[in-house]
Amino acid sequence: MAKKKSSFAIGIDVGGTNIKSLLVDREGKVLASDTRRSFGKESKEKEKVLSQLFLSIKALKEEGEKKGVSSHQIAGVGIGAPGPLNTEEGIIYQAPNIPSWKNIPIVKIVEERIKIPCFLENDANAAALGEWWLGAGRGFDYILLLTLGTGIGGGVIIKGEVYRGARGCGAEIGHMIIKEGGITCGCGARGCFEAYASATGVVKRAKALVDKGYKTLLSEKEELACEDVFEAAKKKDEIALFVVEETCRYLGIGIGNLLNIFNPEIVILSGGMAKEEKILLPLVKKYTKLFSLKSCFEKVKIVRAKLKDRAGAFGACATVLKKEGMI
Numbered sequence: 421m422a423k424k425k426s427s428f429a430i431g432i433d434v435g436g437t438n439i440k441s442l443l444v445d446r447e448g449k450v451l452a453s454d455t456r457r458s459f460g461k462e463s464k465e466k467e468k469v470l471s472q473l474f475l476s477i478k479a480l481k482e483e484g485e486k487k488g489v490s491s492h493q494i495a496g497v498g499i500g501a502p503g504p505l506n507t508e509e510g511i512i513y514q515a516p517n518i519p520s521w522k523n524i525p526i527v528k529i530v531e532e533r534i535k536i537p538c539f540l541e542n543d544a545n546a547a548a549l550g551e552w553w554l555g556a557g558r559g560f561d562y563i564l565l566l567t568l569g570t571g572i573g574g575g576v577i578i579k580g581e582v583y584r585g586a587r588g589c590g591a592e593i594g595h596m597i598i599k600e601g602g603i604t605c606g607c608g609a610r611g612c613f614e615a616y617a618s619a620t621g622v623v624k625r626a627k628a629l630v631d632k633g634y635k636t637l638l639s640e641k642e643e644l645a646c647e648d649v650f651e652a653a654k655k656k657d658e659i660a661l662f663v664v665e666e667t668c669r670y671l672g673i674g675i676g677n678l679l680n681i682f683n684p685e686i687v688i689l690s691g692g693m694a695k696e697e698k699i700l701l702p703l704v705k706k707y708t709k710l711f712s713l714k715s716c717f718e719k720v721k722i723v724r725a726k727l728k729d730r731a732g733a734f735g736a737c738a739t740v741l742k743k744e745g746m747i
Contacts (some may be wrong), residue, residue, distance in 0.1 A: 424657050426492065426493050426494060426744070427445060427495065427496050427746065428443060428444065428445055428446075428451070428489050428494050428495060428500070429444055429446075429482070429494065429496060429497075429498060429738075429740035430443050430477060430481075430494060430496070430497045430736075430737065431497075431498045431500070431546070431733045431734060431736030431737030431738070431739070431740070432473060432476060432477070432497065432498065432499045432500065432534075432545065432723065432733065432736055433500045433503075433543060433547075433730075433732030433734075433735075433736060433738045434458060434460070434469070434473065434499060434500065434518070435458060435460065435517070435543070435732075436458065436461045436515075436517030436518055436542065436569075436570035436571065436632060437457065437458060437460065437461065437569070438455055438456065438457060438458055439454075439455070439456055439457070439458045439472055439473060439476050440453075440454075440455045440511060440642050440729065440730065440732065440733045441453065441454045441455070441480055441733055441737075442454075442480070442730065442733040442734065442737055443480040443481075443483065443484045443489070443494075444734070444737045445588075445597040446741055446747065447576040448553065448554045448640050448691065448734065448737075450482045451483070451484055451487050451489060452479070452480045452483035452484050452487070452600075453480075453654060453730075453733075454479040454480055454483075454531070455474045455536070456472055456473065456597065458472055458473075458518070459472060459519075460514070460515070460517060460518035460519075460521075461518070461519075462516060463520055463571065464519065464520055465520055465528070466520040466521055466524060467519070467520065469518060469520060469731070470479065470529065471719050473530075473673075474533060474534075474606035476540075477497065477530075477534060481494075481604050484529055484640075486637060487675040490604045491535075491536065493535055494598065495537070495739075495740055495741070495744045495745065496537035496538060496539055496735035496740040496744065497530060497534070497536055497537070497538045497539070497740065498538075498539050498540075498541060498735075498737055498738070498739035499527075499530070499538065499539070499540050499541070499733060499736060500508055500514070500541050500542065500543040500545070500546030500547065500732045500733070500736040501513040501515060501521075501540065501541075501542070501543055502517055502518060502542075502543050502573065502728065503515070503543075503570060503573075503588075503589060503592060504587055504592055505540060505587075505589070506540075506547065506587055507539075507540050507541055507542070507584060508588060509524060509525075509526060509527075510526060510539075510540045511523060511525050511526070511527075511540075512524045512526050512540070513589075514607070516571060516605065516606030516607045516619075517547075517571050517606060517731075519606075523588040523709070523740070524546070524645065526540060526629055527539070527540050528540075529636035531564040531578070532569075533546045534636060534659060534738070535747055537740075539736070539739050539740055539743055540559065541581075541582070541736060541739045542573065542575070542584070542588070542591070543567060543573050543732050543737070544566070544567045544573025544574050544575040545575040545576075545582045545584065545692075545730075546563075546575070546590065546731075546732045546733075546735030546736045546739060547565055547567050547573070547575055547690045547725070547727075547732040547735050548563055548565035548575025548576065548577050548579065548582065548688070548739075549575070549582060549723055549735035549738045549739060549742075550727055550731040550732065550733070550734030550735030550736075550737075551565055551688050551727060551731050551735070552577045552580065552731070553738045553747060554690050554727060555688075555725060555726035555727040555735065555736070556686065556723050556725055556726040556727075557577065557624070557677040557686060557688055557723070557729060558606065559577045560577075560668070560685045560686050560715040561578070561580075561653070561685065562577070562578060562579075562683065562685045562686075562687065563571065563575075563576070563577040563683055563686055563688065564576055564678055564679075564686070564687045564688070565577075565600065565687075565688040565689075565690055565731075566593070566675070566687070566688070566689055566690065566691075566693065567690045567691040567732070568618060568619065568661040568671075568690065568691040568693035568694050569618065569619055569691035569692045569693065570596035570618070570619060570620055571594050571606065571614040571618050571620065572593065572595030572613055572614035572617060572618045572674075573593070574591040574594065574705045575625040575680070575735075576590070576591045576594065576682060576684075577589060578666040581601065592700070593613060593678060594612060594613050594618070595607055595609060595612045595613065595615075595702050596610045596612065596613045596674060596677065597609065597610075597612060597615075597641040597678075598611060598612070598613050598616060598670060598673050598674055599611035599616065602615065602616065603615040603616065603621070603624065604723075606620075612682070613670070613674045615666055615705055616667070616670040617670040618669045618693070619645075619646035619673060619691075619692055619693050620646075621670075622646045622649050622663060622664075622665070622667050622693075623644055623645065623646055623649070625663055625666065625667075626638055626644060626648075626649045626659070626660070626663045627644055629662075629663070629694045630644070630658075630659075634659050635659075636652065636657055636658070636659035636660065637652040637655060637657045637660065638652055638659060638660060640659070646692070646693060647717070648697045649663055649664065650664060650699060652741060653699060653746055654699070660702075660716055662700060663705060663727075664700075664703070664746075668700060668703035668704050668706070668707055669682055669703075669707045670706055671700075671707065671708075672706070672707020672708045672709075672710060672711050673705075673707070673711050675687060675708045675711075675712070676709075676710070676711030676712035676717075677711070679712040679717055679720060680712055680713050680716050680732070683716050684720060685695070685719075685720065686720065686721040686722075686723065687708075687720060687722045687723070688723055688724070688725050689701075689704070689718065689720070689722070689723070689724050689725060690724075690727075690728075690729075690731045690732070691725075692729065693730070694724050694725060694728075696728075697724040700737025701722065701724070703722075704722060705722050708722065
């Protein structure tokens with residue numbers, strides 16, 4: 421019997437909070453999906469996060485087999501992970517939102533365990549690639565994507581190719597300094613973009629105001645989450661509105677700088693915070709216009725990711741399929 425062609429891919433988006441995984445065919449049709457906690461922020465043991473990753477792969481393979489997809493038909497596993505990292509060597513140097521992952525040879529570890537080719541990509545690059553392939557970036561040549569979640573990642577696509585820089589560390593936009601001597605970031609620096617404009621930054625600044633005794637709905641929450649801040653803002657809570665507006669101002673500063681550097685056709689907002697698009701987008705556009713050159717801003721589109729929280733996993737799949745010449 422002839423061996424069936426390897427025309428499927430597994431894509432894994434590894435975040436500080438969750439691992440999202442997909443098994444797709446070369447057209448992007450989803451055959452299986454899996455979402456589970458990564459324990460990245462909490463665990464000090466790298467094996468804990470790896471265990472979750474392998475459980476996710478196992479779940480996808482088992483579901484795939486039920487639909488007639490055997491292991492030898494899977495062309496590879498793509499992993500989108502927070503950086504800095506080296507895609508060529510398959511090493512994650514440092515993942516601020518997964519503290520246990522430092523200088524980890526993730527590609528080697530995965531390939532030795534599951535005997536399937538593995539490819540590494542920066543998580544935001546993967547999300548940008550996913551949106552270029554199947555989402556809001558389809559048909560555009562110059563794409564800038566921001567992942568707004570536990571941290572902030574950046575992905576840049578230029579004519580269908582990911583911009584990675586000399587060592588695969590390009591577009592680490594979350595670590596642009598936007599406030600000298602500011603809040604300490606997970607990377608150790610002070611004043612990073614993601615320390616102010618990520619979901620983590622939103623919660624930290626909101627908690628600081630609650631602790632100062634300001635009257636707010638947020639003081640009723642034992643464990644404050646980013647979603648709580650946006651929900652309170654929708655109810656016209658003054659402190660929540662202040663934090664949201666301030667966050668969008670910081671986003672505008674960061675995106676404005678990036679427009680001036682990369683001059684993209686479209687800016688795509690991805691990640692958990694992007695679901696608050698009704699509040700977020702008008703304010704982000706307002707402040708981005710304020711902090712960018714007119715020539716860079718006037719024709720740019722700023723939109724939410726079409727693939728929403730699956731952009732990274734789709735992009736990790738696309739990483740495999742591009743490597744194999746299937747897309």
